[in-house]
Structure formats: structure tokens, C-alpha cells
Amino acid sequence: xxxxxxxxxxxxxxxxxxxxxxxxxxxxxxxxxxxxxxxxxxxxxxxxxxxxxxxxxxxxxxxxxxxxxxxxxxxxxxxxxxxxxxxxxxxxxxxxxxxxxxxxxxxxxxxxxxxxxxxxxxxxxxxxxxxxxxxxxxxxxxxxxxxxxxxxxxxxxxxxxxxxxxxxxxxxxxxxxxxxxxxxxxxxxxxxxxxxxxxxxxxxxxxxxxxxxxxxxxxxxxxxxxxxxxxxxxxxxxxxxxxxxxxxxxxxxxxxxxxxxxxxxxxxxxxxxxxxxxxxxxxxxxxxxxxxxxxxxxxxxxxxxxxxxxxxxxxxxxxxxxxxxxxxxxxxxxxxxxxxxxxxxxxxxxxxxxxxxxxxxxxxxxxxxxxxxxxxxxxxxxxxxxxxxxxxxxxxxxxxxxxxxxxxxxxxxxxxxxxxxxxxxxxxxxxxxxxxx
Numbered sequence: 001x002x003x004x005x006x007x008x009x010x011x012x013x014x015x016x017x018x019x020x021x022x023x024x025x026x027x028x029x030x031x032x033x034x035x036x037x038x039x040x041x042x043x044x045x046x047x048x049x050x051x052x053x054x055x056x057x058x059x060x061x062x063x064x065x066x067x068x069x070x071x072x073x074x075x076x077x078x079x080x081x082x083x084x085x086x087x088x089x090x091x092x093x094x095x096x097x098x099x100x101x102x103x104x105x106x107x108x109x110x111x112x113x114x115x116x117x118x119x120x121x122x123x124x125x126x127x128x129x130x131x132x133x134x135x136x137x138x139x140x141x142x143x144x145x146x147x148x149x150x151x152x153x154x155x156x157x158x159x160x161x162x163x164x165x166x167x168x169x170x171x172x173x174x175x176x177x178x179x180x181x182x183x184x185x186x187x188x189x190x191x192x193x194x195x196x197x198x199x200x201x202x203x204x205x206x207x208x209x210x211x212x213x214x215x216x217x218x219x220x221x222x223x224x225x226x227x228x229x230x231x232x233x234x235x236x237x238x239x240x241x242x243x244x245x246x247x248x249x250x251x252x253x254x255x256x257x258x259x260x261x262x263x264x265x266x267x268x269x270x271x272x273x274x275x276x277x278x279x280x281x282x283x284x285x286x287x288x289x290x291x292x293x294x295x296x297x298x299x300x301x302x303x304x305x306x307x308x309x310x311x312x313x314x315x316x317x318x319x320x321x322x323x324x325x326x327x328x329x330x331x332x333x334x335x336x337x338x339x340x341x342x343x344x345x346x347x348x349x350x351x352x353x354x355x356x357x358x359x360x361x362x363x364x365x366x367x368x369x370x371x372x373x374x375x376x377x378x379x380x381x382x383x384x385x386x387x388x389x390x391x392x393x394x395x396x397x398x399x400x401x402x403x404x405x406x407x408x409x410x411x412x413x414x415x416x417x418x419x420x421x422x423x424x425x426x427x428x429x430x431x432x433x434x435x436x437x
Contacts, residue, residue: 007205010134014143016200017123017130018150020085023193024092024120025154027099027113028061029251030186033162037176045106053106057113058252059380064117065124065373072121073366081130082203084122089198091119093191100187103180125366128353132361134205137417138290140353145286145346149279152342155251156275161185223363226356232413233355233364237371239412240348242405243303245375246310246398247341250274250334252380257395261316261330269327270334277335278342285343286350295351295415302344303406309336310399354415 031038035054042053076084098112131143165182167174227233250257254271261270281302289298312319312333320326349368356364379398 005205005207006136006139007134009202010205012200013130013134013202014146016085016197017127017147019193019200020088020092020123020197021147021150022154022157023096023190023197024088024116024123025151026158026186026190027096027116028120029058029155030158030162030182031057032252033159034166034168034179034182037166037168037179040176041179042106042109056110059377060110060113061117061120062373062377062380064114065121066370066377068118068121069125069366069370069373070363072118073125073360073363076122076126076129077360077363080203081126081133082201084126085201086198088119088122088126089194091115091122092194095119096187096190096194100183103183121366121369124369128349128365129361131350132353138293141286141290141295141347141350142283144350145282145343148286148342148346148349149282152275152279152282156272156279159271159275223359224367226359227364227367230355233352235408236348236352236355236412237368239303239405239408240344240352240368241371241375242401243306243341243344243348244372245379246401247337247345248372248376249379249394249398250337252376253394257313260395261313262326269331273331273335274338274342277337277339281339281343282346286346289347289350295347295354296409296412297414299344299347299351299412300406300409302340302347303402303409306337306340306344306402307399307406309333309338309340310395310402312336314395314399351415354417355413357417 031054035052038054039052046053046056075087079087095112095115098115099109102108102112127144127147131140131147135143162182165185166178167176169175227237251271251274258270285298285302289295292298310333312329316329316333317326319329323329349365352364352368353361379401382397
């Protein structure tokens, strides 16, 4: 029986990862809650009738990640965690300061967003690799869940703070004031968090955190063929991408969906309800997955629970006519969708890493995110090209995608690393006497 040690410093490593995620993710949608102010601010600099400044800034993260995710995973593989984190922090600081200092020039703001998007690719592809080095297997689902919750927290921060920092009341004479202060706030916040993260990060613990071997058995260049050779891992990536694409589409088009559902104001309540449910679920459900040593069960559970949530959104007006009201039904549905899909992300990430044991975890994480960003881009492009007549069908289409994902998830196999059969339990869990330092 092998003894392993879980060092207290792992919590500072997790803090470093959380801070870096927050520092880069707040720039993704930080102007969306004050979109009318931002679009008016840059109205004279963008002549494209089909593209608005806020849309371009938000979509930059998606497009850049699709291109940069695999190079980012390769850079992480070649340079190591510490160097990659330093590079990512430098990109975050430079990009956020560029957006603030050159605020009046949209092309330079877009350049800053592009730099931040490259930093985001480095940060997100490193999550499971860092967790697997510093945390014993029984804590990894929880650790990945906390990092996922930090991504949702960044969305909550911008949805709450951006409207507070900028005057957005239409009849207010000072409408639009505070925009410069908003950009300065996010630049200083991001730079500070990224700097602290770079200071805290370490490459490896003094001794392994798990009895399982950490060295990759598959060469980096062979990892992509190895992923394709594992049916459950290949299927999980597609199902994961569907759920993530649906979730991000709901967030990006939250105002349009709110209008379709009969919300008179763009108050962001649907988005807040999704985030509230998701932040709780992203910590609780992965921890339960660790506790009961089941990945597939909880991943399928998340997919199943998303169906009634999305159906409540689709039929909220009909149900609201006989019970409560349409807005209350929609809020309940959005919170269920958020709890289900946001919880599925950390569980799915760790599930994929375990299914691909021996394959570079940064490659697996990079491919998961690549598939997800591409799926979201496809859904968004589809929603843009359909005519206004078919716009109300968006929720029904998203519901159909979730049903397909739920059915597909039932055919996946359980992670062999986490399964609780007696012989596997002895090999993986009971082999590790974890000494907490």
C-alpha cells in the first residue's frame, strides 16, 4: 500500500487558478450588460450593419479559442505549468491595459480583446493538468468544480457590476457616463488578479499527490489519434460540446430570449437565475461525484435534469396561464438549466481526463473546449441566418439538442479510474493513504 501526501499548498495553487480564470473571463462579456452604451460609444467607428462592437468583442473569445486551443495545449506541454501561467498572466495584463488606455479607438480595444483571448486559451487548457498534479483523485472533481464556479462567478460579476458602474437609465441626462471608469476598473482588477496568480503558481508538489502514475503513456503528437481510438471519450467530447454550446447560446442571447418569453425589461433575471443554480451545482454535484466515485451517473443525471428545465422555458407562457405566472415558470426553468448544464462542465472535464488516462490532459482539455467553442459558434451562426419568423423556435431547437445529448450520454462507459468495484477500489483509492499536510 503506497503512501501519498496532499500538501496544503494545493489550496494556494487552486486559488492561483481561480484568480487567473476570473482575471481573464470578466473581459468576455463585461460590456454586454451595458451594450447600448458601448455600441453608441463606438457607433462612428464601425460601419458594418450586421455587426455591433459588443458582438465582435464577445465573439473574439470564441473564434480565437477555436484557433488557439491546440497550440495553447502544446505550449503548456512543452513549457510546463509555471511558465505557461506566467505567459498567460502577461497576456492578460497587457490585453486589459490596452483596452483601457486605448479605449477611444475600437480597433485597439479589439486588439486588446484578441490578446486576452489568447491568454484565456492558455488558462482554460491548464485546469485539469494543474488539478491532477496537486490533488489526490478523491478531490479532483471538487477542485475542477471550484474552477468552473469561478468562471460562472466572473459572469455574475459583470452582470451585476457593469450596470452599476455605468448610467444606463434611458431618461437620465447623464446616460452613458461612467464607461471610462468601468474599463479602468476591469483593467486594474484583471491585472492585479493575474499578477497574484503568477506569484502563487508552482510547477509540481514535492511528491506526487496520487499513487497513480502521472507520466503520460501516449506521446503528445499521438494523443489526438489516441482520443479518437476511445469511443466513450470521443462521444463524451461531442455530448459535452452540445451542452456547453446550448448553455453559452442561452447566456449570449439572454435578452432576446427574455423578450420572446414576455419579460418587459432587460433586467438579466434569467441569466442571474441560471448562474445562481449553476454556481451551487458546480460545487455540490462534482463533490458528490467524488464521494460516490461515479462520473457517468452524475454526468447523465445532469443531462437528464436539463430537459425539464429547458421545457419549462419553452412552455412557460402556457404553464404560466394556469400556474403562478410565465415569468416565475421561466425563472424556475432557467435555474434548473443552469444547475444542470453548469454542473455538467466540471464533471465532464474530469470524466474526460479519466477516460483518457495516459493521454496528455492538456490535450484532452483543449479538445473539449475546442469542440465546445465550435459548437457554440455553429449554433450562433444558425441563429443569425434564420429569419425573424423562426426566431421563437430557438428554444425548441436547443431543447432538441439537449435531448440528443442526454440519450448519447447513456451509452458512455464509466471511468475506470473512479469505478467502485472492489478490485478497482483497492487499486486506486485504498492504495492511497493520503497524508494531509
